[in-house]
Amino acid sequence: MALQKKRVRRTIVAGVEIESAEEENLVTEAAKWYLQAKQKLLQYAIEKRKERITAPARILKDELKLPEPPHSRLPDELAQVINGVLKALKKRRTEYLRRFQDWWNKVVEVGNQHGLESYRAMKPKVEALISSVPNNPFDPTWDSDIQKRFAEVKEIWSKIRLKDSNERNFRWRYHVPPLVKPPKTPEFKLLGFDAGARVSGGGKAKTLTIKSQDGEIFLRLLLRQPGVSNHGRGSYREIWLHIILEDESRKALLLSDKVQAKFIRLRRRTDKWEAHITVEKEVSFEKPRVIYGIDIGMKDALLFCVPIFIDSQETTETASEGKKLIVVEAGQFWHRLEVEDAQWRKWQFRRSGKVKEGIKGKRMVWRILKRRRRRRREVTKHLIHQIVNALISQLQRPCAVAIERLKGLRNKPHLTDKRSQWKFHRWAYRFLLETLRYKLEWEGIMIIEVPPYGTSQTCPRCSHRDKRSRDGRRFRCTKCKFQHNADAAGAFNIAMRAVEQLQSSRDLQEVSIAESAWKILTGKPMVLKY
Numbered sequence: 001m002a003l004q005k006k007r008v009r010r011t012i013v014a015g016v017e018i019e020s021a022e023e024e025n026l027v028t029e030a031a032k033w034y035l036q037a038k039q040k041l042l043q044y045a046i047e048k049r050k051e052r053i054t055a056p057a058r059i060l061k062d063e064l065k066l067p068e069p070p071h072s073r074l075p076d077e078l079a080q081v082i083n084g085v086l087k088a089l090k091k092r093r094t095e096y097l098r099r100f101q102d103w104w105n106k107v108v109e110v111g112n113q114h115g116l117e118s119y120r121a122m123k124p125k126v127e128a129l130i131s132s133v134p135n136n137p138f139d140p141t142w143d144s145d146i147q148k149r150f151a152e153v154k155e156i157w158s159k160i161r162l163k164d165s166n167e168r169n170f171r172w173r174y175h176v177p178p179l180v181k182p183p184k185t186p187e188f189k190l191l192g193f194d195a196g197a198r199v200s201g202g203g204k205a206k207t208l209t210i211k212s213q214d215g216e217i218f219l220r221l222l223l224r225q226p227g228v229s230n231h232g233r234g235s236y237r238e239i240w241l242h243i244i245l246e247d248e249s250r251k252a253l254l255l256s257d258k259v260q261a262k263f264i265r266l267r268r269r270t271d272k273w274e275a276h277i278t279v280e281k282e283v284s285f286e287k288p289r290v291i292y293g294i295d296i297g298m299k300d301a302l303l304f305c306v307p308i309f310i311d312s313q314e315t316t317e318t319a320s321e322g323k324k325l326i327v328v329e330a331g332q333f334w335h336r337l338e339v340e341d342a343q344w345r346k347w348q349f350r351r352s353g354k355v356k357e358g359i360k361g362k363r364m365v366w367r368i369l370k371r372r373r374r375r376r377r378e379v380t381k382h383l384i385h386q387i388v389n390a391l392i393s394q395l396q397r398p399c400a401v402a403i404e405r406l407k408g409l410r411n412k413p414h415l416t417d418k419r420s421q422w423k424f425h426r427w428a429y430r431f432l433l434e435t436l437r438y439k440l441e442w443e444g445i446m447i448i449e450v451p452p453y454g455t456s457q458t459c460p461r462c463s464h465r466d467k468r469s470r471d472g473r474r475f476r477c478t479k480c481k482f483q484h485n486a487d488a489a490g491a492f493n494i495a496m497r498a499v500e501q502l503q504s505s506r507d508l509q510e511v512s513i514a515e516s517a518w519k520i521l522t523g524k525p526m527v528l529k530y
């Protein structure tokens with residue numbers, strides 16, 4: 001029985017080959033036009049305080065004095081992209097302002113409560129900052145001006161905290177959330193196009209089209225030299241770009257008629273072109289027989305996956321076998337990351353030869369280290385993809401997976417540390433959660449997001465909730481004395497919350513869980529191989 005249908009998307013990155021130098025020139029010319037138009041159009045929207053761009057072709061031609069576009073559809077495609085950027089910018093800035101104001105209100109409240117005077121020194125600066133954010137969130141002075149003022153407020157704030165801590169023995173940090181960095185207007189740097197895609201006939205001609213021929217995939221570009229004002233089809237040149245995908249399964253995905261290409265980005269990095277193809281398909285979720293709870297810890301267990309079976313018979317059977325709990329050990333993950341990272345580093349230094357003395361050598365080392373940071377993220381992404389794929393292959397179908405809803409990291413105290421390694425862990429945590437979400441949905445597995453608060457404080461056996469039950473990596477119930485690995489208990493509670501959510505929804509009221517569901521935890525977890 002299909003419960004629910006949903007359109008899900010994913011993006012495939014592929015290499016692109018252009019046959020002739022002459023064709024490549026035309027593509028580059030057109031991409032240059034596009035990049036310039038994109039920058040100017042965003043600037044125009046910000047200066048004119050527009051929330052949306054309408055009639056982009058006229059603006060580009062009459063107000064921005066750009067040459068004729070290399071394709072008549074490009075201005076419209078461009079406006080769509082710019083409008084998306086404007087919308088996101090507005091959302092982020094209003095959200096930022098709201099958080100800043102909340103923070104200030106909290107400071108005043110706490111200050112009054114404790115009879116503190118010191119924070120008032122900040123008042124004029126903060127008020128100036130708030131009033132300099134206009135009602136219209138596209139003020140051009142934002143980036144340079146506001147970030148300067150923001151840095152000032154931050155500095156005074158840290159002095160006040162120090163002063164109150166020394167003189168009054170009062171610590172602000174337990175009451176007031178840290179300030180966040182204000183969002184920046186994006187700068188576009190890469191050459192390329194963005195375009196809606198069309199796979200087969202009908203409708204208006206689009207700039208970029210995907211075609212397949214003898215199992216090979218091509219992108220068809222219709223372009224003319226920018227500035228040529230001759231309208232009509234005759235002025236276009238048809239350019240075929242060969243899409244290079246090593247991975248056969250992704251190739252099959254692009255060729256499948258169940259999957260539709262919705263959006264294509266063509267980009268040039270260094271001297272290579274690449275295509276980011278966003279594809280969409282419809283998946284139908286079936287009524288689950290098992291609900292998996294996933295707790296992402298990053299610390300002892302990178303993640304823990306615990307099933308709750310809708311059929312109680314199965315719970316008792318599998319609990320004794322005990323192989324249905326899945327764990328990805330954090331130690332092993334960080335170790336693999338180190339190994340792959342070190343290999344790459346060695347290779348980098350060898351390739352760069354003996355690092356020279358003096359400023360040139362320093363610059364080179366710095367460049368290598370910067371590349372290394374980027375590389376570290378690439379290796380992490382790769383490992384996380386492998387983990388999620390391995391996990392998916394272990395899940396019993398039909399199933400649903402419960403994960404925590406990401407809302408700040410307050411419930412993950414070990415990830416709120418400011419040191420740079422934790423910054424990296426925080427990033428990895430978010431990436432893992434996101435990857436789980438989109439990969440599982442793509443596979444037709446329903447995702448149930450649950451509020452994360454207190455999942456590590458509730459007892460799986462007697463449901464007693466107590467902060468003191470969580471004792472580092474162990475869970476010890478203060479009421480019934482049940483003991484277990486804290487990450488596994490957390491994953492179980494996440495699954496239980498999903499069950500409760502399903503029970504209260506109209507579709508799945510009949511979901512019932514055995515009293516003894518917690519017994520699943522008594523099994524020995526399987527360490528996931530990836």
Ligand SMILES: [Zn+2]
Pocket residue numbers: 459460461462463464477478479480481482
């Ligand atoms: Zn208990």
